[in-house]
Amino acid sequence: MTGGAPGSVRPSRAIPFSSTCMILMKRLRIYGKLALKSWMPGQGLSLKRAAWIWLSESGTTSLDSSPSGRRLDGVSGADRPVQTGTNDSREHPDLAVVIPAWNERENIELLLPALKEMIADLGLTAEIVVADADLSHRPVFLEEFWRRRDEAEVLIASRYVPGGRADMSRFRRLLSHILNRTYSRVLSFPLRDLSSGFRMYHRDVLLGLTLVARDFDVLEEILIRVHAEGWRILEIPFHYMSRGSGRSHVRLFKFGWAFTKTLVRMWKLRNSVAAADYDHRAFDSPIWLQRYWQRTRHRIVLGFLEDRKSVLDIGCGSSRIIQDLPDAVGLDILQHKLRWLKPRHRLLVRASCNRLPFRTGSFAAVINSEVIEHVPDCHDIWSEMWRVLRPGGILVVGTPDYNRWLWWVLEWIYGKVLFGAYAHEHITHFTREEVARRLRAIGYEILDCRYVGFCEMIFKAKKPPPAATR
Known part of the structure; x- marks a missing residue:
């Protein structure tokens, strides 16, 4: 599961994330041969519909347009896929980088080359990395993720642990602190930055996980459900930088209501015998x-x-x-x-x-x-x-x-x-x-x-x- 993927696909009912991954991987294989001719120097990459971009070791790029037509764009990168004798066989990528995006053309043009450069020299295993497309999550931090991948099953690039910081407006910082402290105290949850979307998950923690949230509150639900299953979660100090261009797509009242409903559901989970602790x-x-x-x-x-x-x-x-x-x-x-x-x-x-x-x-x-x-x-x-x-x-x-x-x-x-x-x-x-x-x-x-x-x-x-x- 990824912090962004569940929010990028909005079915009418809760589905296990493992099924979502299987569908996504199948679609990527089917469309693996479609060349993205519009992505060329000087022309830019116009992402106006839902799409998944697959980055392979050879540098081939392909586009799969979603039939839903929603304005939710996601980018997934993988390095060194399993080779089985055919060029389009990528059934078990060692590393998947998922970037939920919405009209982030200018930022993605800068992000993708930097991302490919950073993952080129990494030794790989079954890990999933989630990052934002607005350039607030610099790809260079992947090296720190990879170095510490054995310390916990979920790694969070945290703005609020000692050594971390965030370049945000005072109003946004205030809202972020209110959100994180409310969740942490109400749920007795031992984390400071539950809303950080820059994470690395070990694949095992995502199998069979069922999510209900369909907006940004999915980030909190993921962590709480993963913790309830007994997996380790570690926060790593991170410098969150201001977005490269464009503006945030958060709608305050809409997502405030979503966060409240998720908080109630997660309180019930935290205080039930289903929670490991x-x-x-x-x-x-x-x-x-x-x-x-x-x-x-x-x-x-x-x-x-x-x-x-x-x-x-x-x-x-x-x-x-x-x-x-x-x-x-x-x-x-x-x-x-x-x-x-x-x-x-x-x-x-x-x-x-x-x-x-x-x-x-x-x-x-x-x-x-x-x-x-x-x-x-x-x-x-x-x-x-x-x-x-x-x-x-x-x-x-x-x-x-x-x-x-x-x-x-x-x-x-x-x-x-x-x-x-x-x-x-x-x-x-x-x-x-x-x-x-x-x-x-x-x-x-x-x-x-x-x-x-x-x-x-x-x-x-x-x-x-x-x-x-x-």
Whole structure:
């Protein structure tokens, strides 16, 4: 996906960006042999209809006019396409440069030669770069992008991090700061320049991504959805320069309304379990009850552990519990949670809780906090925890107590206020008596049971040592 491509094509419904890319690449191949005779020295390049310009390694240029006739012009450049024996085969370009443009003839005439010069010497991989056509994004910055491409899956040329700056009018700078600070604070989003359109994406982050926004607000939606999938985003200081010629096409009131609608949609996403960092953010939530709940659970669970060096955290998510156990193994079934956690924790495994991929007796402690209510009731979950826990080890298991009326009230309120949170996922209900009965039936000795908010129970149980099991 690109920051500009979704905004350049405006279908009536949301479509995955991977499908858009496939359509675009197919169209580029079909029209790859059409020579752009009007692009010659002294004649200029008149872009009055929607078009995609393909720059190949050989320097051939071709034009594909959109049948829609919209006045939205885009430029896509690629270097060193895959050769399969035919001159028009460019199915897998290593680098795609996408330049959304609207009546930017004078700027594009200067931009394209500079762009080709900069990408000529780059070693290539699957990356997508998005830049504006108004010359505010100088192609020389591609070198910095390429040098730092392994530091994150999305790189942003940022005007507002230390070292960055912007040559803009005071009014435009004020609007830009208001937009970025509003999004950053309302969404608790750790970026300063969400509206920068100069970016490099790794291709993997774009596959399967579905967008709703159809204007400049697509830039913010892209970043928030990418972050929700657990990918890394890095801001690089950038000097934003004034446009080369022409004028901006932003319509203040139209796009202000679009940004507001997108902000509401993204707030729902950020505060739903679909966000990779949901559990992490809940620890410092501005909602007092949520913050209390997370921190009390964290204190009880870590307090129950007698050995923190050989611990398995089942269903770890992105919680602070696994982050505060650097030697523990975190296990979860959700890839985007583990992807987000990877830069913060070194021992992670993707697996199901009813088939643990570890040898018998591998751990001195096993944590299963807020997991068993999310999955169908299955004996294998309990037997697998027993198997991987060594004799004398500690099991910490937590789940809501559905025998307490307060939990029913809180869950109902929680589901209404934070309708994207975990409440709707609680499909198996336990009581204190039921959990205690199961633990004793398997062979555990129950050492303690404490509550979070009088209705979430956390058990501490011990697997008997070998002498006690005979």
